[in-house]
Amino acid sequence: MRHLVWFRADLRVADNPALYEATAAGCDVTAIYIDCVGQWQQHGRAPIQRDFLSHNLQALALQLAALGIPLTVLSADTFVEVPEQLAAWLEKHPCSALYANREVGIDERRRDKAVQQRLVDTLDIRVFNGDCVFNHGSLTTQSGDMYKVFTPFAKTWLAQLRATGYRLLPVPDAQGQPLSVVEVELEGTRVSSHAWPAGERAGAERLALFSGQALCDYGEYRDYPAIEGTSSLSPYLALGVISPNQCLAAIEQELTQLPMSRGEAGFVWLNELIWREFYRHLLVAFPRLSMNRAFKPDTEALQWSHDTAAFDAWCTGNTGYPIVDAAMRCLNQTGWMHNRLRMIVASFLTKDLHIDWRQGEAYFMSRLIDGELAANNGGWQWAAGTGADAAPYFRVFNPTTQGERFDGNGDFIRRWLPELAEVPAKKVHQPHDWLDTQQLGYLYPKPIVEHKRARLHAIAMFAALKDPPDDLKDQEAR
Structure with a gap:
């Protein structure tokens, strides 16, 4: 049979x-x-x-x-x-x-x-299990529960890797003569993915190129969207065109051994693979994450805004904050967004516009070529402060300083916001005064929200759920 x-x-x-x-x-x-x-x-x-x-x-x-x-x-x-x-x-x-x-x-x-x-x-x-290095549910606390915080999960994951290694399976032997192939053409609405070569060979070539040229510099360059500092492998991982075990094998081949601690070459990217596994293990352990529910039940009581105009401005890249708008226009035109930018725009939607993270999660899924429930949900809940190992609710990314830090010269911003092409680098992150002096203010929208005031409102939203220490209320991610 x-x-x-x-x-x-x-x-x-x-x-x-x-x-x-x-x-x-x-x-x-x-x-x-x-x-x-x-x-x-x-x-x-x-x-x-x-x-x-x-x-x-x-x-x-x-x-x-x-x-x-x-x-x-x-x-x-x-x-x-x-x-x-x-x-x-x-x-x-x-x-x-x-x-x-x-x-x-x-x-x-x-x-x-x-x-x-x-x-x-x-x-x-x-x-x-063809989905993770270690089977879902196999890494637990001493009491047998799934980890709710990333760091202890990562420590256990690395300990298991040291103890057992990983298993990389070969391509099976042919069972007969090659067959002819009928063309596969899926029904439904499609947008061209020509910028992403399809197939296992293309995924393997991209993995080899990254591990050979950018793996060791990943920690230094991964946060800068104007340069090619990330692996761009997530579309292939999302469809299982490449496996996490193959990623480990590429690291080991390049470095001759797997990095096991911070400071070792290649560890920063390995840590990102562990984050991927953490979110997938969580999805199995806590089914509510698949049901549009917050990981932290108390955060279901947050009073989110229903400002449709603000949400539309965020979706279309017309918020008046250049790094946010450039990121969203890049997403809309390419189906891709750099990871640092995903954090910035997610923080902006939830902490500056006070709009429910679920709306942002759904919009991302409707646009991303690498859309995948576990990572998308995990990232959004982390940014919103509602998820496992989430960013503390008082951490609110300042979109202007984030842009200045990670796109200092505005190269990424100008690529996606051509109306700011002539704005000097020192002004590009807050271009409105310069545009006004040049009588060009009509080219780019004014900020739809004042960040300092919006940040205080976000903190108050979360403080209404609990009473944190006063010194925490004054902190802000830079």
Whole structure:
């Protein structure tokens, strides 16, 4: 009998536990992907990411065909239809076992439970961890609970890495002659992702380029959006085109060993991989994070603003704060935003405009090519002060000083705000007076909010939930 591999957010043939184990048993293997365009829309995911998904599915089909493994793409509307869709397909194409890698969102987990219940008497179902270096739920406190703070989680994660290392699985052997491939073309609204080469080979090449040229300098340059200081690998990680184990292997190959502590070359980027894992482990341990709920229940009582005009100004990059506006226009035009900028604009929306983080989270998901629930939710709740290991509520990024610090000459700002192209570097972060003297004030909007006053209001919002020490109220992130 054949084994069936169900691909989801793991669009690769290397280091794919489900595929590897299915082929290791010696049976013929066939593969399936079930596209749920309605579910994609319900989750508010971006048209540019859908285009990237379509191209990566095509690349996966080619790689599987080279191994003699056919890939069938089925279409459904939502996850509710998947159990019957899969059962109907299996009636025509009998298999003895189903292999899949675990997904962490609550809707995906409910889908998988429904599939298990529908097919339990039909075939053996085997689920693997192809998502993290260490399986969700395997890293806990001494009392057996999931960590709620990043630092102790990271220490345990590193201790486990020292003790057991990581497992990197090879590409399975071909099971027969190469097959021809039918073109994969997903339905639904799509925006071109041509700036991001699709496929496992493209992801591996980008990983090799980053680790060979920028890994050791990542800690120094990662916060400056005008330069290429980040890995730009998150779109590939979000769809599982590359794996976290492959990232570890690239670090080890470049440095001959894995960095285990701060100060060691490459550790800053490794720490970002641990943050990714932290948020994914949290999503499994606390299902409410998948349900539009705050991690800290008391923060559900925050009195957010419902100023639609302010939200629209934020979305379109017309707030009058250059670093915020440049970041948002970059997102809208490219489907991508630098991580430092994500923190700045998230702080601005929640702490300056006092708008619910959920609105920002949803807007990001609707635009980002690397949109992924765990990281997006974790980042937004961190910035808003509602999440696990969140930024303290009294930490409010000053958008002007953030711009001065991380885009000092205004190079990034001018790239995305051409109306500020002639503003001198010393004025570009607060350009309004200069524009007025040049009779050009009409080119760029005035600030929609006064930061100092908005900051005090944000602190008061959180202070209403509890009574913190007075000295904390006066602190501000610079």
